[in-house]
Amino acid sequence: MVYKVLVDEKQGLLELPQKFVAELAYPFVGREEEAKVITLALLAREHVVLVGEPGTAKSALARRAAELLNVRFFKYLLTRYTEPAELFGPLDIKGLKEGVYKRITRGKLPEAEIAFLDEIFNANSAILNALLSILQERVLYDGYTEIRVPLWTMIGASNRVPDEPELEALYDRMLLRHFTKPVEENKWGDLLDASWRIESGRIPPPTPIMGMEELKKLHKMVLEVNYQLVKSKLLKLYAIFEEKGIHLTDRRKGKALKVIAAHAVLNGRLKAVEEDLVVLKYIAPRDEEDLDKVTAIIAEELKTPAKYLRELADIEANTRELSRIIEGIPDYDPRLVEIHRNLRIARERVLELARESGNESVEAKAQEVIYIIDTLLERISKKLGF
Numbered sequence: 001m002v003y004k005v006l007v008d009e010k011q012g013l014l015e016l017p018q019k020f021v022a023e024l025a026y027p028f029v030g031r032e033e034e035a036k037v038i039t040l041a042l043l044a045r046e047h048v049v050l051v052g053e054p055g056t057a058k059s060a061l062a063r064r065a066a067e068l069l070n071v072r073f074f075k076y077l078l079t080r081y082t083e084p085a086e087l088f089g090p091l092d093i094k095g096l097k098e099g100v101y102k103r104i105t106r107g108k109l110p111e112a113e114i115a116f117l118d119e120i121f122n123a124n125s126a127i128l129n130a131l132l133s134i135l136q137e138r139v140l141y142d143g144y145t146e147i148r149v150p151l152w153t154m155i156g157a158s159n160r161v162p163d164e165p166e167l168e169a170l171y172d173r174m175l176l177r178h179f180t181k182p183v184e185e186n187k188w189g190d191l192l193d194a195s196w197r198i199e200s201g202r203i204p205p206p207t208p209i210m211g212m213e214e215l216k217k218l219h220k221m222v223l224e225v226n227y228q229l230v231k232s233k234l235l236k237l238y239a240i241f242e243e244k245g246i247h248l249t250d251r252r253k254g255k256a257l258k259v260i261a262a263h264a265v266l267n268g269r270l271k272a273v274e275e276d277l278v279v280l281k282y283i284a285p286r287d288e289e290d291l292d293k294v295t296a297i298i299a300e301e302l303k304t305p306a307k308y309l310r311e312l313a314d315i316e317a318n319t320r321e322l323s324r325i326i327e328g329i330p331d332y333d334p335r336l337v338e339i340h341r342n343l344r345i346a347r348e349r350v351l352e353l354a355r356e357s358g359n360e361s362v363e364a365k366a367q368e369v370i371y372i373i374d375t376l377l378e379r380i381s382k383k384l385g386f
Ligand SMILES: Nc1ncnc2c1ncn2[C@@H]1O[C@H](COP(=O)(O)OP(=O)(O)OP(=O)(O)O)[C@@H](O)[C@H]1O
Pocket: 027, 028, 029, 030, 031, 052, 053, 054, 055, 056, 057, 058, 059, 060, 061, 157, 158, 159, 183, 191, 194, 195, 198, 199
């Protein structure tokens, strides 16, 4: 009985991240991937930055993520002139008089569990150093204060990838990076409707889906994920990235595992499979040029359900083409024997794809293709007089 309750609880928990992704993306057009990346960061207890041109809903997504979480939230828009006190709280004047340097951190970044810094790469040097230790060690140390902070995930947004060397360390700490693109032309109609709904206040304020307690439990699951199955493939991908001039710092190489594991948990698994390595496209690239390369490498190297489905679609198209050709071939023609043989080979391949993928939709598609092949095999047999 107790065991069943535990199982149910685990199952219930595992359903939360998907629900969160759906709820986060819901008011927007084409922002499902952004919602996924933010959720991965939350599960992995890592930081994420959305980089993209103005008006692509970066801020709106971060705000909504906070509304969907029952957590202490801090948000701020950084300019070059932002003072440390604006983020970390003012120095306590009373304390100062007694010679104690202390910040009043109430309601500021040092007390936040989730934080959103808009235009994060505007951080000036006074803020940058404190930010670096907050992000990495979760300690605020700015010469006045040294305190542990509860920050779980920082969401950053910016219009650009930083090219200043002094911002490199900050960018490196944003483990997940996503480049938001404007909505594609075929969805502009939807964009107008969605925008109208948002602007006219027709999107009800969301009810939180989870709080820190759930996040911590989910994160614990993430840390229990078994990654042995994908380790060698991951190493191979790192080697290819390096060869193609895409360099991951050692920090990112190691931490990527947490995001891979988070992707497994997001898909209800406690075991990482090859498909989970797709998250490398949020970790390996430093800019969009890298992203194109990484996406191509991943598409080439990973056996994803999409890849299996593509091969099945090819086999299906070929089979249908053969079916047309056969119509024009007279009975007992020796070419039919050849086609029959090739179809048997294709059939074997389809079965193999279904087995290998371990994915329901691939298996369903494979069944369909097998049916088409079998029907055709039967027709050929008849034409051959078997
Ligand atoms: N994909 C979208 N779907 C629906 N509405 C959108 C979408 N993109 C933008 N909008 C609308 O545009 C508004 C502005 O977006 P937001 O301020 O979040 O952009 P931003 O990327 O943060 O821009 P900036 O870089 O200038 O800060 C949103 O509140 C929303 O109403």
